[in-house]
Amino acid sequence: MNEISLFDKTTPEIGMSGLGNTTMKKDEFLKLLVEQLKHQDPMSPMNSQDFASQLAQFSSLEQLTNMSGMMEESVQADLMLTQAINNTMATSFIGKNVYAAGDMITFTKDDPVDISFQLNGWAENVIVNVMDGAGNIVKGMELGALSSGKQSLTWDGKNTNGDEVPEGEYKIQVIALDANDDPVGTLTMVQGIITGIKYTDGTAVFVVNDEEIPFSKVIEITAPEG
Numbered sequence: 681m682n683e684i685s686l687f688d689k690t691t692p693e694i695g696m697s698g699l700g701n702t703t704m705k706k707d708e709f710l711k712l713l714v715e716q717l718k719h720q721d722p723m724s725p726m727n728s729q730d731f732a733s734q735l736a737q738f739s740s741l742e743q744l745t746n747m748s749g750m751m752e753e754s755v756q757a758d759l760m761l762t763q764a765i766n767n768t769m770a771t772s773f774i775g776k777n778v779y780a781a782g783d784m785i786t787f788t789k790d791d792p793v794d795i796s797f798q799l800n801g802w803a804e805n806v807i808v809n810v811m812d813g814a815g816n817i818v819k820g821m822e823l824g825a826l827s828s829g830k831q832s833l834t835w836d837g838k839n840t841n842g843d844e845v846p847e848g849e850y851k852i853q854v855i856a857l858d859a860n861d862d863p864v865g866t867l868t869m870v871q872g873i874i875t876g877i878k879y880t881d882g883t884a885v886f887v888v889n890d891e892e893i894p895f896s897k898v899i900e901i902t903a904p905e906g
Contacts, residue, residue, distance in 0.1 A: 773874050778886060779830070779900040780893045782870040783852045785810075787837045787845060794872075795852055796832045798899075800865030803828075803856035810835060811851045818845055826856075832871070869899060 785793050795808060806823040818839045823831075839845050856864035876887035886893045 771877055773886065773901055774876065775904060776874050777871070777902045777904050778874050778888055778893070778898060779869045779871050779902075780886075780888070780897040781867060781899060782893070782897060783868040784849050784891075785835075785852060785870065786849050786889055786891070787835075787847055789837070789844070789847050792837065793835045794832060795835055796830065796869040796871040797852070797854045798830050798867040798869065799826060799828045799856055800867075801828045802826075802858065803864045804859045805857050806831075807855045808833065809853040809855070811853055812845075813849070813851075815851075817853075818850070830869075867899075873904060874901075 779796060785795065787793050795810075797808070799806070802825075804825050806826050808821045808823060809817045810819040810821075812818050819835065820840065821833065821835070823833065837844055852868050854866040854868055856866050858864050870888065870891070870893070872888040874886045874888055878885050878887055878892060880892075884895070886895075886898070
């Protein structure tokens with residue numbers, strides 16, 4: 681009777697999935713060990729030292745598997761705790777003023793729109809364009825020279841001809857040039873009061889101007905003026 685070794689590369693297949701993989705699961709290891717015992721020569725049993733060595737390897741494999749499972753559970757627990765803390769803190773921001781990265785604004789009839797942006801350096805000339813869904817400029821506003829930092833203006837909802845535009849969403853484009861007509865870095869922002877909190881896949885998002893803003897886009901949160 682041929683002896684089967686756990687480390688014999690010529691070991692015949694015994695109908696267990698995964699034995700051809702480079703990583704052996706602990707149940708497959710145990711099955712193969714049992715098969716080795718079943719097929720050993722009764723007249724020449726496995727060396728006790730080899731047998732003990734293989735059992736020790738199985739024990740180590742089981743411990744590593746258990747440790748991996750415990751670490752995965754710990755990571756999941758930490759993630760859930762972080763989400764719970766963020767969700768709890770989010771409710772305390774209702775009523776606060778928020779600035780977040782974004783280039784879309786919503787115009788409602790007879791309700792002027794605040795436009796905010798940030799300049800990364802001094803600009804000799806700044807132009808703010810309001811664009812419709814087709815990319816057409818409905819209103820261009822030249823602001824002249826502006827210093828670096830946060831800037832804001834109010835759009836009355838009228839186009840270049842002085843006519844009121846239809847209600848809806850519009851895109852903001854900021855063009856800034858320095859004294860050498862080289863572009864200055866800009867960041868368009870949406871600004872408004874946080875009126876509520878929504879939860880998407882267990883993560884809280886702010887509701888501002890009827891739009892959802894995730895934490896990752898928030899730049900600044902301040903107390904409301906007055």
